[in-house]
Amino acid sequence: MTTATDARVLQTLDGPPWDIDAYLKIGGYEAWKKCVKELSATDIVNELKKAGLRGRGGAGFPTGIKWEKVLNHRVKEHYFVCNAGEHEPGTFKDRYMLKHAPHQLIEGCLIGAYTVQAKAAFIYLNHEYQEERENLKKALAQAKERGFLGKNAMGSGMDLDLQIFDGYGSYVAGEETAMLESMQGRPAMPRQKPPFYPTDFGLYGKPTLVNNVETLCNIPRILQKGSAWFTQVGTEKCPGTMMFSLSGAINKPGVYERPMGITIRELIDTCGGGVPGGRKIKAVFPGGPAFSMVTADQLDLTMDFDSLKKAGTGLGSAGMIVVDDATCMVAKTLHFSNFFKGESCGQCPPCRMGTINLAALLTKIEQGEGTQKDMDSLLQLCGFVKGTGYCTLVTGAAVLVQSSVKLFRHEFDEHIRLQRCPYQPVAAGAAAH
Ligand SMILES: Cc1cc2nc3c(=O)[nH]c(=O)nc-3n(C[C@H](O)[C@H](O)[C@H](O)COP(=O)(O)O)c2cc1C
Structure with a gap:
């Protein structure tokens, strides 16, 4: 507390x-x-x-x-x-x-x-x-x-x-x-x-x-x-507090100052008032879309630079985004992928081309036109572009996709199998075909 x-x-x-x-x-x-x-x-x-x-x-x-x-x-x-x-x-x-x-x-x-x-x-x-x-x-x-x-x-x-x-x-x-x-x-x-x-x-x-x-x-x-x-508050290696920005599927989005080392669960429940509409948490971006997501079974992870890095993600500037179980993860990933595409400054070719192609492949899959070959291309591209570039933008774009596929591969596969987004309502008459 x-x-x-x-x-x-x-x-x-x-x-x-x-x-x-x-x-x-x-x-x-x-x-x-x-x-x-x-x-x-x-x-x-x-x-x-x-x-x-x-x-x-x-x-x-x-x-x-x-x-x-x-x-x-x-x-x-x-x-x-x-x-x-x-x-x-x-x-x-x-x-x-x-x-x-x-x-x-x-x-x-x-x-x-x-x-x-x-x-x-x-x-x-x-x-x-x-x-x-x-x-x-x-x-x-x-x-x-x-x-x-x-x-x-x-x-x-x-x-x-x-x-x-x-x-x-x-x-x-x-x-x-x-x-x-x-x-x-x-x-x-x-x-x-x-x-x-x-x-x-x-x-x-x-x-x-x-x-x-x-x-x-x-x-x-x-x-x-x-x-x-x-140093009386926070952790030994990350003393003090952090100003956490909470957004997404949360009852009380806002900025909360809390000690470094607070758990994700405490931030969501005690500061953010939980998830609206009785929905469940599907994923959390603890440090924004440029770091890996965590899932509902990882909510006891602590929010500081070292713990999150050890868990394979990152604190970044502590912009925590909560995703609920009504959300299509392919659509969510595409949404942030489009952000990275739009924000690439275009200086480094792997970033310029990489962010465009990642977003294009995700669009294809989300729209029900993707194949398993596209999934292979998506993951291959992430491997190619990660760590290139004068800044970390393209690495963030790749980490976003890799994390989403690693945690929610079944949703990508379902889009390909059904040839549509399972989260979108089926148009009248279409189900019979
Ligand atoms: C794509 C990108 C965007 C960034 N945007 C910001 C920003 O808006 N504000 C900021 O303080 N640091 C930002 N940073 C980090 C800065 O490069 C830098 O590390 C920071 O300003 C240093 O301040 P600090 O040591 O007080 O954290 C960004 C880094 C990257 C790679």
Whole structure:
């Protein structure tokens, strides 16, 4: 059972989210003050390393180590970018924090940019997040007025501004190197890694600190309350909480902050209020459509980077999607496959062609025109494209199909045997033929 005292990110404000006085009343900007007045950059990095904070944007990379890499880089011109590009189906947690905690995010960004001595700092924002943009703008104006950012921000000796950069508006543009490319006016296409990791070769080719919105919202309270407080919740290797986005066949979809290591069952039952209409769970995407599904007998798996990886899936950015037993898995797989097809940036041939062909084969099967040979081609194609590409989009597209076929092969076979989708009603008169 989780309690309100477990919260590490969300705080209750007595006022609208952009109201700086409401934020100051709960200790807002105290951590920023502490960083400037009491802590060295190395102290900040060490505290984050002790906290064991891991990036919440999908990869779970240790935040303190990333900050240290940029801070100590031999090239001294550094940049800072907050990744608020959020565009994955079923993930909407960053949107929630942008809307409800803009000052907390600004404080996290200021600390990040200050620690790595960034020459310029940006929030790369999903261009569709209009209301969030307005909240952020109001909060930024207030923080500037109080001297928390701008010229000689907080007496730090740094002229620190935080600029909102309107995002390119695609899924791939959230991949950090594609994001940086688009910020330089080029198509949002990922760079080859290695060697082009942002900590070495980021914005304008300079070392750049890129962090996710939720990662940065964790920073102020870790520095204010200490790493020992932070690690009281969560698991040993994944301390703290996660902002889980719950959607799909769920009574109460939404964003829930819960400790890392909560079970899938507890999230669905206690947060999401179970599955609507007395339906049963057929499958769950614990970390969104780019990771393997799990089935109803795996609901006691715990939600953290390591446990899910060990179980053959992943946490990603914790966009959990629940699928009920009224759903055709071929149609569901096709739905997400079409998403990957539409979002491939087209740079890498295996991704460009692979996502098109995966979706085409799935369409054929779903429409009752598929054969067992198509099933062989589908699985063969997954094997060919997996692990290729400058980013993980095509791997996600292949993993989706492989996982669906592995767990629900009988549904694919049934489409082929009946030459129609068994979940679609049979047209009048058609049954006799
Ligand atoms: C296709 C793709 C899309 C991504 N989209 C996002 C995104 O919208 N927001 C985000 O923070 N990270 C996204 N990531 C992960 C980023 O590349 C990067 O790992 C992250 O921003 C680093 O921040 P963190 O260390 O705080 O997690 C995406 C990765 C891939 C492969």
